Each structure stands twice: as structure tokens, then as C-alpha cells.
Amino acid sequence: MQLRTVLHRRFRGDGETDFVYVATSAAILGVDAPTGAIVDAFATASGRDDEQWLAEQPDAAQAASSLHDLIDLGVIRPVGEAQAPRAQLPPMPFPLATLVLNVTNKCNLSCTYCYEYGEDRLTAGTGSKGAGKARMEDDTARQSIDFLLRNCGDRPQVSITFFGGETLLNFPAIRTAVEYAEQRATALRKRVHYSLTTNATLLTDEVIDFLTQHRFGITVSIDGDQKEQDRHRTFQKGVGSFATIAPRIQLLVAKNKERKGRSLGARVTLTAGAAPVPDTYRFLTQELGFDEVGFAPVTAGLGRTYALGELGYERLLREFGELAEDYIAAAIRGESHGFANLGDLLRELHQGVNKAHPCGAGLGLLGVSTEGDIGLCHRFVESKDHELGNVATGLDEAARTSFLQRAHVDTKTDCTKCFARPLCAGGCYHEAHVRYGDATKANLHYCEWIRGFVDLGLRSYGRILSRNPRFFARFETS
């Protein structure tokens, strides 16, 4: 029979074990040298005849037994084997887990790269974004909570994320939503987890007290030290924001520690010419006291001056590699490390996540605009083309299902030959919308970067596994 190795990626750890990432199942297998050689021998375009191959092996019995194992584990399969039927959508309506409330469209900063206000915004309009209300009213906030609790099935816990604009410009709506959610959730015997993203300019003592009291997961958008922060993250008049936010972040860090809050995250937007990633990481963790730092390349249409461009990604990958060395050393010592991008990737690799959709948008997660209109996620609210109903009148299930069908990874033909598919699944819908005008398209301008990053994750996984396999216990799901 003609047999062929399925889509996969080989990588090494520190020891004598080689690894195979099987992209059809997202399994990670350790293989000894002879077994690795079998994986490689069958990794040809047209495959190989197994009997002919076995006849050439010095230890045919051992080779046959390993080949048998690899076939059963789905690493080597018959050429032309009928593919498993297309993975369907999970049973719809899929229960909601997270609702992102855009409590305001206004921002007190005007970061030059912002997708809400810059040249890449989804909605037309002058002044503030779109034609929607600038602030979410208390009624809408309460309706949103009811909507979430009505549509979360029997999940014992749901999440509410507050977003903006600058979220804290509408602190009253946040307070209303949290108080109402507490009351409703208690009645329904559910738990609610809150989180929010903020630029930190409005973190007063009162706000900090409220957020830490309700154990908010807090993410601060910050680009690094004073020089980095003030390059793009400026007030309307062009004045940098670092001097304003640094003391407030310190207050937040102190209070959050005192109350043993959730880990405090920084989110860095990477643009052309940014400082080295490891330097920024060290500044934000050591100088400012963040627990975790996530880095995201800026979302940008073609030709924006701040876009990273090809060379930028090469540099970024190199710097991610440098910071990964820190992570790996910490993991081998059994310590956690706050490089969030790598931590999230390693978690997904260890669990063997195999995505049919790139993210939870439209599935377990939805966004709500200031007026209560529902979108795929916070980045899509108020884009009329992607509207999925309103929290007062209900979710447009037909539109939701239709979008998810069109956005399924199996419809993205470019992704069928890509080993990063189980994790990427075509990438962010909003990014695709900005780049190609179609949210269901694969983000092909990102592939080199994604594959490079997944590869870095695999190599890091192998090295940690060879030296301290116990580290991954923290990522296990039950």
C-alpha cells in the first residue's frame, strides 16, 4: 500500500528525543532516531510502498511495529485515504462565555496607530468613531448582562470584558454593569469574571479600589518606557502620556498585590522602529511591576508608515526568540514567566488545541456596541455589515451561523498545507477585514510570521519538555 506522512512539523528538544507535531490532530509525539527516520522516509509527495520499504529495513520486525504504531496514531496514512468528514460547527446556538462591552467610543488619547480612530477604522463618521452613541447608557449595560446570562447555557461561569475607546471614560456604566451582574449571577448561581483594558490615564484611587475589589483582570495598553510610550501614545495635543500613567500604574500594582488580585497584564503595540522586545519586557515587569506582557504587531492596512513590514517581522521573531530564552530558563527552574505570547502558545500546544475557527469571536464571545448592537467581537461592533442583532431584541442566530460556516478553517484553501493551521486557523477576522475587506479570508500576509512564531513555540516546548516536563502540569485541562 502507498503510505504517506501527514502534514507535520519536526523539531528537537535538548536531549536525544526528536519530536513530531502532527498538524492533523495537534498531537505532539516524541520519537527516537529510528522512528523519526520512518516519519521522514514516508514524508514524500507521492508516499511510499510499505512492503517494499520494509523489505529494505535491517530490523524488519521492529520497523513494522513502529510503522504500525505511527499508522494507528495518524502520523502515516494511506495516500488518497478518504478524509474524515468536514468538521461541522459545534451545536448552535453555542453558549456564550464572554461578552465584550464597548462602554464608550471616546478616548482621551489619540494614538497615531489606533484602528478605532485612524485610517483603518471600520465605520465612517466624523469626530468620534461612527454614528453610535459616545457612551453606553446604564440601561444598555444592564440589558447586556441579561443577554449574556440568557445565552450562556449551563456554564457555571461567564466573563464580562469592558472595552472602549478609553474604557474608564465611562466608569459609571462599568459600576452599574458589575453591580447588576453580581445581583443577577447570585440569583442564578453563576460566577462572573470581569476584565478590562485601559490606557491607565484615569486610574484614580476610587477606580483602583473598585477594580481590585471585584478582582478584575486588568490589561494596560502601554508601549514601554517613556520614549516608547510617547512616540505614538499621545494626548490630543501631541503630548506624550507616560508621565501621567506611570505613577497611576504604580498605585494599581501596589493595590493589586495587596489584595492578591489576578495577574496584571501589559499589552504592547509593536510598530516599526520600536525598542527591542526583551528591553521593553524587562522595563514593564521589573520597573513598573506588571506580571505579564503581551506583544501585538499593529493592525494596519498596506502602506501605513507605522506598519512593521517584512524586515520588521524578521527582527521581531529574532527578539521573540531572545525573550523565549528567558522563558525557557525560568520554565526549566520550574518558575513561571510573564512573556504572555509564548505562555499562551505553549498552553495551546500542550493541550493539543486544534482550531476550526481562529478565535472565539461569534462563538463563545461577542461584542456589544454603546447602543447595544451585537458584533462578532469588540472590534466589529458598529460595523453594519457584521451586525448580529441587539442585546434588547436578541441575537441573529442565522447570521451568526452563516458567518461561522464561511469562516471555518476548511474553507481557507491556502491553509490546508500549513502546519500552523491547528493554532492559527487563518488568523484574526478583523485583521483580514482591514487587509482584504473580507473577514473570512486567511491572513496570508502574516503566514511567515505565524509559522515562525509557532516554530519558536515548538522548539521551546521540546526544550522545556526534555529538561522539566513537570512544568506543563500547569496547563492541563481536566
Next chain:
Amino acid sequence: MTNTDPVPPPVNVPRPRARILACNQKARQLAALVLAQRGDTRALTQDPPPTQYPYGCTTIFAPGWEVDSSNGTHGLCQPIERDLYDCYHTCYWPAQVPDGVTNAPSWTSSCGAPMQDWKSIDLVFP
């Protein structure tokens, strides 16, 4: 490499002569399924064989419990902190830990990484 702290030597685990190791959770599920279908895990098989097994130490039939299928010890019931945590969360085995389904659902919520902060798990008084 920018971190100057010394890296400890590799964990000295006895290595069985495995040719293929199921490393991540997905691989372990697949391996358990393959073993079940081959019918050499009699203890849990029925006819027809079940397609799902409780995840936990009992799915890994190894002679002794020195290492698990990924060559480490984190999939085993030993050491004891792992035992506590796993019997509570993932295993059907009756254990002398609080019942996580009805009476103590957040017993381990203060403990993110059981191998390290198992000491933060508090007592439960019935």
C-alpha cells in the same frame, strides 16, 4: 541568551526504551484510544470497547509508576501533591479530598500550579 542564572541539570528520570512518547494531552488521548482499540488494556475494555476513558493515571498502563507516557512524572499519581489535585479534579477514584462537584467547587482555586503552590490549598471542614 540574556538570562545569566544557571540552568539546573536535566531531571534524571529512568528512561524506558520507548520509541514513541505521547507528549501533550492530545497525544495522550490518542494513545489511550489506540491502546483501547487494540484491546490490550483489558482492565477497562468492554465489548464493543469504549471510545472515551477517564483521564487520569489509570489510563496509562505501565509496569509500575516510575514515569508517565511523556517520560516525566507529572502525569502520575505521585508525588502526593499531584495525587491530591488529580483525584479532586480529573479522576473518578474515590480519594480523601473534598468533593469538587458539589461541596467544595473552589477548593483549589488559590492554586494555579499544583506542583508549586499546593501548599496554598486550604483545609475544608465538612
